Structures are given as C-alpha cells and as structure tokens.
Amino acid sequence: MPELPEVEALAQDLGRRLEGRAIGTVHLAQFAALKTFDPPLAALSGAFVDGVTRHGKFLDFSVGGLHLVTYLARAGWVQWRDVVPPTPPKPSSKSLIAARVVLDNEEGFDLTEAGTKKSLALYVVRSPLDVPRIATLGPDPLSASFTVDVLATILADAGRKQIKGVLRDQALIAGIGNAYSDEILWEAKLSPYKPADTVDAAELFAAIQSMLTDAVKRSEGLKASELKREKKSNLRVHAQTGKPCPRCGDTILSISFADSSLEYCPTCQTGGKPLADRRMSRLLK
Known part of the structure; x- marks a missing residue:
C-alpha cells in the first residue's frame, strides 16, 4: 500500500x-x-x-x-x-x-x-x-504542528490499545500504514502489542521522524515507476520474514492476519520471545 x-x-x-x-x-x-x-x-x-x-x-x-x-x-x-x-x-x-x-x-x-x-x-x-x-484525519507526522506533546496526548488518550494499531489509525496520525508502522516500531525497539499509554512519547517521536523523513528524502526526485522498488529495497523488517535483523542478526518473525501481516525482531522488540497471534488465540477458545 x-x-x-x-x-x-x-x-x-x-x-x-x-x-x-x-x-x-x-x-x-x-x-x-x-x-x-x-x-x-x-x-x-x-x-x-x-x-x-x-x-x-x-x-x-x-x-x-x-x-x-x-x-x-x-x-x-x-x-x-x-x-x-x-x-x-x-x-x-x-x-x-x-x-x-x-x-x-x-x-x-x-x-x-x-x-x-x-x-x-x-x-x-x-x-x-x-x-x-x-x-477526520489526525495530524500529519511530518508537519510542524506534530510535536512530542501532541504524540504524548495521542498515546495517553489511546490507553491500552496496542501501539501497532494506534500508529495505523488515520484518525490519530495521518499517513502511516502497515509497512512503516513495522519499521517505526523496529526503530524504537517496541513490541507491536505494547499498550499505547506505556510508550515513551519522545522515543517513539524520534523513530517516527527518523523513518519517515529518511524515506521521503530517498524518494525525492524519483519517478512514480521507481518508487515501489525504492521502498522495498530499504525495508528493515516489514516483508522480511526469515531474514536476519539488520541490527542484531536475529531472525525476523511474522504474524499473519486475514488480509495483512506484521513483522518484527524478537530480540530487539519483544525480549527474545515470539509474539502470540492474539486473533488466532481468540478463535481457538
């Protein structure tokens, strides 16, 4: 997407x-x-x-x-x-x-x-x-009005919602989808399941700015026909299942949903523990 x-x-x-x-x-x-x-x-x-x-x-x-x-x-x-x-x-x-x-x-x-x-x-x-x-769009993460304090309020208001879903919610933050939410969480060393109100806003803000700003700079001047290849060639964890983490070397893992998936590094993001597929767990109860 x-x-x-x-x-x-x-x-x-x-x-x-x-x-x-x-x-x-x-x-x-x-x-x-x-x-x-x-x-x-x-x-x-x-x-x-x-x-x-x-x-x-x-x-x-x-x-x-x-x-x-x-x-x-x-x-x-x-x-x-x-x-x-x-x-x-x-x-x-x-x-x-x-x-x-x-x-x-x-x-x-x-x-x-x-x-x-x-x-x-x-x-x-x-x-x-x-x-x-x-x-109904939320603030643009690369606009001057998007600050650490704004992000802190978003996280506090989201409460116990998983941070992966908060980053993808367009009514909260505009423009971030499945791929870049994976990349941002990897950069910030955060579990996708971590409750939003327990996340350090300053650390997450730095990761958002770093990942999105770098991606925009890499894309500057490229033709539409070149953008897909540029994106795929620079992803660290998203769509990289089975490959080594570029930071620690552990194997990137994936959780599949009905129409999408999330990818993460267990060593960098979840204390070495593979994440349980909570949607599947509910189905099996």
Whole structure:
C-alpha cells in the first residue's frame, strides 16, 4: 500500500509534470471508483492544474478551483504515459485501470489498481475537506504542528490499545500504514502489542521522524515507476520474514492476519520471545 513517503513523492513528481498543464478529459473505467457526483467529472475538462498535494495517504490535484482527490488504497498506483493511447479504456470492474487523465497534449496518466478487491476511490470536490476521510484525519507526522506533546496526548488518550494499531489509525496520525508502522516500531525497539499509554512519547517521536523523513528524502526526485522498488529495497523488517535483523542478526518473525501481516525482531522488540497471534488465540477458545 502506498503510504506517506510514496504519496509525498508521487505528489512531487506529478506536480512537476503537471505544472501549467490543462486537463483535456478524464475517462472513468471503473464507475464504482468515483464517490461523488457534484461537481461532475466533466467539470475538470479544460481547467488548468494549479498543483498536487498530499493529505495523509490521499493525493489531491488542484484543478481550476476544484480538487480531484484519489485514495490509492492497498493496490493502487499511478502510471504516467508519455503518449496516451487513442482509444479510451473500456469501462469494466475487472480493468486494472480505474481512470485515465488525458492532458492537453499526448501525455497523461492512469490510476490503476491490481487485484480483485477494488478499493481505489476518486472524488471531485470543491474542498479537500469535503472528502469525509480527509476531514477526520489526525495530524500529519511530518508537519510542524506534530510535536512530542501532541504524540504524548495521542498515546495517553489511546490507553491500552496496542501501539501497532494506534500508529495505523488515520484518525490519530495521518499517513502511516502497515509497512512503516513495522519499521517505526523496529526503530524504537517496541513490541507491536505494547499498550499505547506505556510508550515513551519522545522515543517513539524520534523513530517516527527518523523513518519517515529518511524515506521521503530517498524518494525525492524519483519517478512514480521507481518508487515501489525504492521502498522495498530499504525495508528493515516489514516483508522480511526469515531474514536476519539488520541490527542484531536475529531472525525476523511474522504474524499473519486475514488480509495483512506484521513483522518484527524478537530480540530487539519483544525480549527474545515470539509474539502470540492474539486473533488466532481468540478463535481457538
């Protein structure tokens, strides 16, 4: 899933490409992806792109006073096209292409989504806050307003909730998903199951800043086609099951859930003890 660093890099890359450009048309290939009807998608045609920004894991294209907002979900991505095919993508729920944005020349880009579970979402709105999930986002961890004190309040309010879930809760902290929550917890030497209100806010804050800032810096200047490879090549524990921990050499372990997994180092994070799969334990009772 694209998370804060990748979406930030996508916004920078697309912002450079789209500066001063006008939208020719937008072809919708998966009708269920469009979550709004007013303003209509056609209202973007002929309007100039004013900029591309990010809200958590949402991409926001500012177009002629309106906003085309997209949430890439688990398997969504942006595929730039130097030459857009002359034939629009066929509308189909099975298509990899959710929508195609055609510019005022031969260029454009596709919003794509792999897999059978289609969760990519598009919104045409007058303000980004008209998107419900943006309106409820927590603070951005790389903004100046996100401080140790803010994080301490979030942790205290979360109480006994597991810290892994708190980091992924977009209403508490915006932009961190499954992969970077694993990376942050490894950096901070914290168990994913540790209760939030027992976590040292200063240590966790330092880990958040370090992991996300480094990932953003590594992604600066990269094209969209290069971002996935960059992310995978720099993960320490996430998706590294069975490999040695880069800090202590112990074997990285994994716990699988219905549609995701978490990875951790038992020596660095859990006192050498493998974590129990609490969801599975409840099922077996």
